[in-house]
Amino acid sequence: xxxxxxxxxxxxxxxxxxxxxxxxxxxxxxxxxxxxxxxxxxxxxxxxxxxxxxxxxxxxxxxxxxxxxxxxxxxxxxxxxxxxxxxxxxxxxxxxxxxxxxxxxxxxxxxxxxxxxxxxxxxxxxxxxxxxxxxxxxxxxxxxxxxxxxxxxxxxxxxxxxxxxxxxxxxxxxxxxxxxxxxxxxxxxxxxx
Numbered sequence: 001x002x003x004x005x006x007x008x009x010x011x012x013x014x015x016x017x018x019x020x021x022x023x024x025x026x027x028x029x030x031x032x033x034x035x036x037x038x039x040x041x042x043x044x045x046x047x048x049x050x051x052x053x054x055x056x057x058x059x060x061x062x063x064x065x066x067x068x069x070x071x072x073x074x075x076x077x078x079x080x081x082x083x084x085x086x087x088x089x090x091x092x093x094x095x096x097x098x099x100x101x102x103x104x105x106x107x108x109x110x111x112x113x114x115x116x117x118x119x120x121x122x123x124x125x126x127x128x129x130x131x132x133x134x135x136x137x138x139x140x141x142x143x144x145x146x147x148x149x150x151x152x153x154x155x156x157x158x159x160x161x162x163x164x165x166x167x168x169x170x171x172x173x174x175x176x177x178x179x180x181x182x183x184x185x186x187x188x189x190x191x192x193x
Contacts, residue, residue, distance in 0.1 A: 003118055003159075003180030006033070010181050011193040012110040018043035022189070024111045031058040039108040041137070046071060048138050050108040057084055060118035062104040062133070071138045078140045080104055080133055088133055090142050098133045098144055105132035105145055110182045110189035117161060118180045122151040158183065 006026040014020040020041025027034050033056045040049045048071040055064045065080040081089045088098040103115040116130035127150035134145035150162040157178045164171040172186040183191045 002121065003176075004178050006114075006179045006181060009193070010111065010191065012182070012185075012189040013192045014039075014041055014110075014189050016187045021192070022109055022111060024109075029055060032056045032063070033060070035111065037109070037111060039106075039137075041108065043137070046138065048108070050106065050137055050140075052106060052109070054104060054112075056115065059084075060115050061102045062115060065104045065106075065133075065135070067106065067135055067140055069137065069140045073138070076140045078135065078142065080135070080142065082133070095133075095142065098142070101131045101133045101144060103130060103132040105134045105147070106137070107135060108137040110185045110191075113163070113174060113185065114176070114181050116147070116149055117159065117174075117176055120149065122149065122161075124151050124153055126151050 009025050012022045018041040020039060022037060022039040024035055024037030035054045038051045048069060051068045053066045057063050061084050062082050063084060067078050069076045079091055086100045086102060088095040102119060105112045120128050122128060130147045130149055132145050132147055133142055135142050146166055148164045152160045152162055159176045161174045163174045174182055175184040177183050
């Protein structure tokens with residue numbers, strides 16, 4: 001089962017790990033997609049805002065991401081550019097520590113977990129590693145994050161994936177709607193609109 005086109009907009013309410021909200025807007029851009037959004041949150045007593053503009057190609061592979069952030073420590077910006085084959089530049093400089101990543105994953109965002117689900121198109125029972133260029137919420141530091149997705153049986157029109165990020169000792173079952181956007185990200189976020 002493939003995903004339908006994303007809606008014009010979607011929103012998530014953060015859970016447990018932080019208090020906050022994310023809103024994203026989706027629009028076609030050439031053969032791909034442009035996603036603009038913003039997340040605001042309070043986490044461990046610290047407030048932050050992260051805004052993003054992400055360009056995806058037709059396969060939902062990340063091609064660029066412009067990210068701005070603000071916290072009590074100040075305002076930051078970073079730009080990621082990718083060739084679609086796993087090679088990246090961060091703020092114009094080669095970033096070999098991201099080699100092999102095809103997705104950007106924002107710590108602040110539930111929305112970015114849609115990218116590997118779309119891009120991989122796993123059948124039920126399929127599994128794959130999906131390392132990502134991971135951007136931290138408070139300082140916009142960029143590192144490689146090892147992630148794993150395993151598609152389990154669908155529930156009606158909803159796709160479900162067992163997800164893990166071993167470096168955080170974190171695993172959960174992600175539930176996606178028919179457009180491939182996260183509905184339920186246990187302990188992180190739930191779809192609000």
